[in-house]
Amino acid sequence: MDCKPPVLVTGGAGYIGSHAVLALLDADWPVAVVDNLSTGFRFAVPPTVPFYRGDVGDAALLARIFAEQGIGAIMHFAGSVVVPESVADPLGYYDNNTVKSRALIAAAVAAGVPRIVFSSTAATYGMPDVSPVGEDAPQRPINPYGWSKLMTERMLADAAAAHRLDYCALRYFNVAGADPRGRTGQSTAGATHLIKVACEAATGRRSHVEVYGTDYATPDGTGVRDYIHVSDLVAAHVLALEALIAEPGRSLTMNCGYGRGFSVLEVLDAVDRATGGAIERRFGPRRPGDPDSIVSDPARIRATLPWEPKYADLDRIVSHALQWERVLAEQSAGEADGLRRVVSAA
Structure with missing residues (x-):
């Protein structure tokens, strides 16, 4: 694409946002990042990328970023994503995911982004x-997590009807894996996503994996989910942005998944295959509100965008996630060794 306006990636130091930054850079897009580092990591953003530590609810900061960087598009990843946490702290989720998204949309409209x-x-x-x-x-x-995101979809639709604003809402299914080149991955402590948890167990950072429910209406009794590789997901974001630029005046809403589901036990088996080991599995009751199966119908995104997933294979997703988990383990070991040396020298 000839015209590539600078893109502001909110939450660009987080798991999915940092992959989006790399995907944009790989395709020669100008990029800037805003992140408050509440769950993100400064090391996840390349040093060549303009970085602003701050909040997407800060209208003055956003106005400054838009002006300094000449922002022509936003990829909005900033937000909170842990479902049980949203149940315990609904008002916090509505503030962080909905109220601050409203501030971001208002700032974009005011600046003409x-x-x-x-x-x-x-x-x-x-x-x-x-x-x-x-x-x-x-x-x-x-x-509340789902509601907070749905409210933002509604705000985008209403703002697009009233202002010069085009948007694409991408509804993710279960995001997993890591950059195939090992540049970034999911680094958040205490993550709850199954593949991340299983890889932590496989590399000794957890003692076991809890399996919640074995009585679902699925072939092996455990819940079935549609897992999408994070690099395929962010590739869809770049293509969606290109589509908005190519055809102004339209907005898009699309699922992001492969249309194929895997059970909890199938995921754990894939991790065991990758390591040649056996993760300890502890079986417990199902969690309230967990459906038997959620799998995407990806027909719309495939018809709308030239999206050809490269990593639509559970074993590849697990392999890349494990590769990143080992990077984190090496970093932790190096930090511990450095601390021991400092203590010894003292």
């Missing part, structure tokens, strides 16, 4: 009546 690609979620569907799930399925969230 005409495009936003938004990180939404399949949690807006709640407990779908059918699986695979298409974009026209009823949106009935069952937790």
Whole structure:
């Protein structure tokens, strides 16, 4: 694409945001990042990328970034993503995910930034009546996290109808894996995503993996989910941005998944295959609100964008996640060794 306006990536030091920064840089897009580093990491942003430590709810900061960087598009990843945490702290989630998204949208409208690609979620569907799930399925969230994202989708739609603003809302299914070149990955402590948890167990950072429920209406009794490689996901974001630029005046809403589901036990088996070991599995009751199966219907995104996933294979997703987990383990070992040396010298 000849015209590549500078892109502001909110939450660009986090898991998915940092991959999006790399995808944009790899495709020669000018990029800037804003992140408050509450869950992100400064090391995840390349040093050549303009970085602003701050909050997406800070209108003055956003106005300064837009002016200094000549921002022409936003990829919005900043937000909180842990479902049980949203149940315990609903007002915090509505503030961080909804109120601050409203501030970001308002700042974009005020500055004339005409495009936003938004990180939404399949949690807006709640407990779908059918699986695979298409974009026209009823949106009935069952937790504050899902509602907070759905409210932002609604704000984007209403703002687009009233102002010169085009948007794409991408509803993620289960994001996993890491950059195949080992440049970034999921680094957050206490993560709850199954593949991350399983890889931590496989590398000795956890003692076991909890399996919540074995009585689901699935082939092996454990929940089935659609896992998408994070690099394929962010590739869809770049293509969505290109689509908004190529055809102004339209907005898009699309699922991001492969249309294939794997059970909890199938995921754990894949991790065991990758390591040649056996993760300890502890079986417990199902968690309230967990559906039997959620799998995407990716027909719309495949019809709308020239999106050809490169990593639509569970074993490759697990391999890349493990590769990053080993990088983190080496970093931790190096930091511990350095601390021992400092203590010894003292």
